Amino acid sequence: DSGVTQTPKHLITATGQRVTLRCSPRSGDLSVYWYQQSLDQGLQFLIQYYNGEERAKGNILERFSAQQFPDLHSELNLSSLELGDSALYFCASSPRQGEYNEKLFFGSGTQLSVL
Amino acid sequence: QQQVKQSPQSLIVQKGGISIINCAYENTAFDYFPWYQQFPGKGPALLIAIRPDVSEKKEGRFTISFNKSAKQFSLHIMDSQPGDSATYFCAATQTQGGSEKLVFGKGTKLTVNP
Numbered sequence: 526d527s528g529v530t531q532t533p534k535h536l537i538t539a540t541g542q543r544v545t546l547r548c549s550p551r552s553g554d555l556s557v558y559w560y561q562q563s564l565d566q567g568l569q570f571l572i573q574y575y576n577g578e579e580r581a582k583g584n585i586l587e588r589f590s591a592q593q594f595p596d597l598h599s600e601l602n603l604s605s606l607e608l609g610d611s612a613l614y615f616c617a618s619s620p621r622q623g624e625y626n627e628k629l630f631f632g633s634g635t636q637l638s639v640l
Numbered sequence: 641q642q643q644v645k646q647s648p649q650s651l652i653v654q655k656g657g658i659s660i661i662n663c664a665y666e667n668t669a670f671d672y673f674p675w676y677q678q679f680p681g682k683g684p685a686l687l688i689a690i691r692p693d694v695s696e697k698k699e700g701r702f703t704i705s706f707n708k709s710a711k712q713f714s715l716h717i718m719d720s721q722p723g724d725s726a727t728y729f730c731a732a733t734q735t736q737g738g739s740e741k742l743v744f745g746k747g748t749k750l751t752v753n754p
Contacts, residue, residue, distance in 0.1 A: 527683060558741070560744075567745065568684070568744040570741040570743070573741065581741050583741055628674075629686065631683025631685065634683055
């Protein structure tokens with residue numbers, strides 16, 4: 526168990542809908558990362574938050590947004606969903622000690638199916 | 641663009657054999673190269689990592705070989721066991737002055753037959 530909790534584990538929704546994925550990082554970890562995993566694209570970095578502030582942005586669509594709350598949990602919001610958004614979404618956290626903390630702890634993911 | 645290329649996509653070895661997975665990167669600013677292991681239904685977990693100032697790092701049955709001039713690195717699993725059956729991802733990042741994000745290869749599904 527990595528200590529990173531993601532809910533829900535599975536989500537089935539329809540095109541055009543909006544969903545929210547939730548992540549609770551390991552206790553004490555300040556940095557949260559979101560990744561999208563699909564068969565054809567592999568693990569794609571979406572966005573990183575550190576202590577409530579956006580730190581880095583990757584291949585995140587404009588229809589997607591995220592935030593990190595004062596208690597350090599994070600939410601990834603996906604709107605106007607398309608069939609191609611079906612994927613496994615992972616959250617990861619790291620302590621962020623020093624210049625860069627290299628070890629990411631991944632949650633078990635949220636499997637999103639858009640029908 | 642795919643900054644880290646991983647091969648093969650899938651690999652089948654017999655118990656006790658050696659599993660070898662290769663990765664190549666493009667960005668010479670990358671200075672940290674981890675390997676992650678993912679079991680079905682689980683998130684990736686850090687297995688072993690290397691920095692480019694060494695050519696090899698060994699932890700138990702797992703060894704990373706690194707070739708800076710060729711911009712390639714590989715994972716060797718000695719005495720492969722059925723419990724090693726998983727998907728393996730190589731990754732790379734620039735830890736100084738970079739965006740801190742890990743760039744992953746597309747993964748190798750390893751099957752170790754008993």
